[in-house]
Amino acid sequence: MPTLYKLEAVTVDDVPVLARMSADAFKTDRQTQMKALGKERPFDMEQYTLQALPDMLTSPRCVMLKVVDTETNNIMGYCNWGFHGFAPEEMPVVEGRTTRKVTEPPKPAKADNAPKPDDAPSTDPVKRLEALTGGDMQAWMDEVMPANTPKGLPKVRCLFVIGLIVASEYQGRGVGSALIEWGTDLCDAHGVFAWVHSSEPAWKMYAKCGFEVIRSLDVNLDEYAPVPSPVEEGPGAVWGHYVFRYMKYFPKSIVR
Numbered sequence: 528m529p530t531l532y533k534l535e536a537v538t539v540d541d542v543p544v545l546a547r548m549s550a551d552a553f554k555t556d557r558q559t560q561m562k563a564l565g566k567e568r569p570f571d572m573e574q575y576t577l578q579a580l581p582d583m584l585t586s587p588r589c590v591m592l593k594v595v596d597t598e599t600n601n602i603m604g605y606c607n608w609g610f611h612g613f614a615p616e617e618m619p620v621v622e623g624r625t626t627r628k629v630t631e632p633p634k635p636a637k638a639d640n641a642p643k644p645d646d647a648p649s650t651d652p653v654k655r656l657e658a659l660t661g662g663d664m665q666a667w668m669d670e671v672m673p674a675n676t677p678k679g680l681p682k683v684r685c686l687f688v689i690g691l692i693v694a695s696e697y698q699g700r701g702v703g704s705a706l707i708e709w710g711t712d713l714c715d716a717h718g719v720f721a722w723v724h725s726s727e728p729a730w731k732m733y734a735k736c737g738f739e740v741i742r743s744l745d746v747n748l749d750e751y752a753p754v755p756s757p758v759e760e761g762p763g764a765v766w767g768h769y770v771f772r773y774m775k776y777f778p779k780s781i782v783r
């Protein structure tokens with residue numbers, strides 16, 4: 528990346544800009560478009576980001592970074608890196624990062640839309656889609672970073688991408704890869720893996736950054752569509768398939 532850009536810690540003041548940027552970046556993402564059509568609590572990327580970011584920003588287990596254009600001071604993109612199994616003293620030191628004190632042992636992140644045992648099947652097809660994708664994500668997390676390590680096995684330590692967004696006007700200029708390489712460099716230094724639940728458009732960028740597809744979830748969006756596709760027109764218009772890819776980066780220092 529040219530030296531006209533710099534990597535810095537995200538601050539609370541950045542949140543409204545980042546929420547708008549997130550909503551814009553996912554405007555054309557088909558499964559996000561569909562989740563916005565839910566009857567019960569339709570998903571709103573901007574509102575979700577406005578609510579979720581401040582808490583994550585101060586979490587002792589998250590490092591949120593932005594890329595800033597040094598000429599204009601515009602934020603070009605940001606990434607939220609989660610850390611699992613890292614002791615407080617093992618967390619990277621990032622200038623300007625504000626964290627609250629750990630008052631209780633860290634809990635593993637939960638997919639907030641994962642189905643609960645007593646949930647009755649919803650009549651809202653979008654809710655069923657959320658239950659499918661949330662449940663699949665939860666199963667992946669339980670497998671790759673279990674809350675309790677089985678006896679005799681070392682505790683899992685890893686990094687994971689909670690969110691990565693590059694403003695549309697700055698895409699294709701190396702901003703996404705710079706934010707990802709910050710984390711994969713740390714993986715190499717600590718000998719730990721990283722994982723991501725990649726959106727459909729992003730997986731090739733992760734692959735270029737050294738991530739491998741481990742598992743995928745292929746969803747036929749038309750099975751959940753509450754309305755015809757907004758993208759195509761005519762009687763044959765379809766939402767089509769959307770493939771989520773679970774990808775892992777293995778550190779260079781580890782021979783598998």
Ligand SMILES: CC(C)(COP(=O)(O)OP(=O)(O)OC[C@H]1O[C@@H](n2cnc3c(N)ncnc32)[C@H](O)[C@@H]1OP(=O)(O)O)[C@@H](O)C(=O)NCCC(=O)NCCS
Nearest residue numbers: 552692693698699700701702703704725726728729731732
């Ligand atoms: C995916 C995203 C983060 C990529 O950021 P970016 O700054 O545009 O990516 P980079 O410029 O660093 O691209 C790195 C490489 O990946 C390639 N790449 C990036 N996006 C790609 C895409 N959609 N399809 C194919 N290749 C892609 C680039 O061509 C580049 O390859 P090169 O090094 O050979 O030139 C950005 O497009 C984005 O914010 N998308 C919408 C939100 C999203 O899906 N986020 C991911 C959530 S998991």
